[in-house]
Amino acid sequence: MKLSFSAQDEAFRQEVAGWLQANLTGEFAQLKFRGGPGDEHMFQAERQQWERKLAQGGWTCVGWPKQYGGRGCSIEQQVIFFEEYARAGGPGRVGHIGEGLAGPTIIAFGTDAQKQKYLPGIVAGTELWCQGYSEPGAGSDLANVKTRARFDAQKNKWLLNGQKVWTSLAHEADYIFVIARTDPESSAHKGLGFFLLKMDQPGITVRPIQQITGTCEFNEVFFDDAECAADDIVGKPGDGWKVAMGLLGFERGVSTLGQQMQFQNELNEIIAVAKQNGADKNPVLRQRIAKAHAELKIMRYNSLRMLSGQSGSDGSLQKEALIYKLFWATWHRDLGELAMDVMGPESQILEAEPYQLNRLQALYLFTRSDTIYGGTNQIQRNIIAERGLGMPKEPRG
């Protein structure tokens, strides 16, 4: 058991930090620390430019194999990249759904043609993706998807009908990956397909959802005979659930280190406010700040444990990975509350009309979503109890 990185990895750290220092400047300087959770609607066009800049430097898809245009970085190097990126204030990545979800799925389950068609745009930072999973009737019960996919032999295309919801980036994305029911008689996770669709087509309508922050980061997406080419289904009809769940296995937690560095930036901002307004002398707030600090530090080592350990032979998550979502989401939500309590009554005064929040106010409101999306805290607890502790499964209606 050893915490320090090798000299080679430390040299890599210097390389990443040096590139960012040299390039996150000029027109991009305004993007520092922007576009994170609660701030994702800001500087969209500029952040797309930045994504291309990263690509030119070879800093997109760093963990992908070289044959698909990635950098082929080791786990340690990926950790270092995401840490240094966040430390430098690298802006929220508009390409993260392509790089983290769509791309790895296509690499694992896609055909050669799909790889050639879709991976280069992700690596180049020119093509953005969004994820079509949740529906009005398929939230926690994700397998209850009602969106249908029917193969039209005449057109030689799949036609999709239905609705997705909570689709981040749908208004900016070039492509969407969708799970839809290929067998209309099927239920739950059987009879689903995994489809890749172009967003810019008459059959797709995007309607933004205004959220608690007043801003619109996610959307409803409507499919009315939306078209998907015959060879743009990943896996076979009926394999959709397997492909969709395969995504979870790819996320071993490397990018969580970068997320934590953002958390550290937020905590640092709260500490700066506390020192400035005297909250740092309040014994109750001192306890809460210290607790946030301690748990964030442990979060880092929990992630390093996830990365250093072995997953089960069946691809099942280790215990420290099973608990991770519940832990960070709850921690982050608490951090939002801490931010408000450190600011005190001043937390109620906005920056400006119309409803312009400062970053800590946005943090407070936005983090309410952390314990809901990607599996609510309650669903996480079911998963932990059932898979981690072998307690009986929930009865299904």
Place this chain on the structure above:
Amino acid sequence: MHFAFTDEQIMIRDSAESFLMEVSTSQAVRAAMATDTGYDPDLWRSICRDLGWQSTLIPEAHGGLGLGIVELVALQEQMGRFLLCSPFYATVCFGITSLLVAGTESQQAEYLPKINAGMTATLAFAGAASAHHGGQWDAAAVDAVYEHHGDHFILNGTLKYVVDGASSELLIIAARRTASVGNDGISLFIVPASTAGIVRQQQPTMDQTRKQADIVLHNLHVPESALMGAEGKAGPQLQQILNLATVALAAEQLGGAQTVLDMAVAYTKERVQFGRSIASFQAIKHKAADMMTRVEVARSGVYYAACVAQEALEAAQGRPAPLAAELPEAASIAKSYCSDTYFKNAGDALQMYGGVGFTWEYDVHLHFKRAKASEHYLGNGAWHRERLAQIVLDNRNGAAA
């Protein structure tokens, strides 16, 4: 970077687990806690002779195994799981760490082989301030006093909450030069517990699995050869010893927190009400999920602190160790989180057991009591968080706190 046990460390952990499963049964724990010393001397002899756990940290030059804090933590976690009643914690986490951090070469040469052969030891440091609201557990809390007279020292005072204080054969005593304050003027002395002038008063404790004593010094005469390190300069070393012992205690708490989770899950799977196992109710499952979350987070915190503590120990022996300075912070992170975790998990387990959890017959109360005892010993969660607040908000290094 490899943040997982090596194969050798896994072997140490697993063999400890199977050994303790055999010997530290509920019956054995209950028998041991009813004795005066609080442990079974035959079992301790067998641990020393057959397993050599007491030698973990002792350098090979002194006949030990020359292993580190990570291995120690792996053992501590298992001992916490099985509530082992033994002088291990006092002897190794206080006695040996004191000798390694502060002992002179001749003291190490004299005492390490003796401990290797099964001699027990402990550290007496806490003064009246440790009993104040919230407790005070750093070096500055030392209030026993010494005076230097020619070729010897004379010590007076009362040292509280000394773990295994009534049974240990060897005492390391922290005292301060009369009228000194804070970290200044502190010295450590190593003396046989049978020395005239030492009165040991076993205290009846709520947690019966670990004994505590008050040690009263009446004009205790100590030769200069018993002084550890430079006179009056041992404050930082004492702090270092306490930080190391704090990490080890956190590991033990982690083990206990794991056990009460395992016990509660097993019990709720068996217990049937309303025609189903109560483990099938979300009210129970979600409580168990929270317990497991705390345990896994605690484990990450303990292993992190163990790596840092190992580096600190290496730095104390003059080897390069970049993370060594992080020890006060890492110790407080681990101890604050594990203190809360063990107690909450023990309380939740008791609730999940229901009525039988409230009985003397079931083992939950042993953990429920041990959890509270360990929480308050060496500083509870709030005390350690305040130490962290001083690092984060006041730019004070915990080592000097």
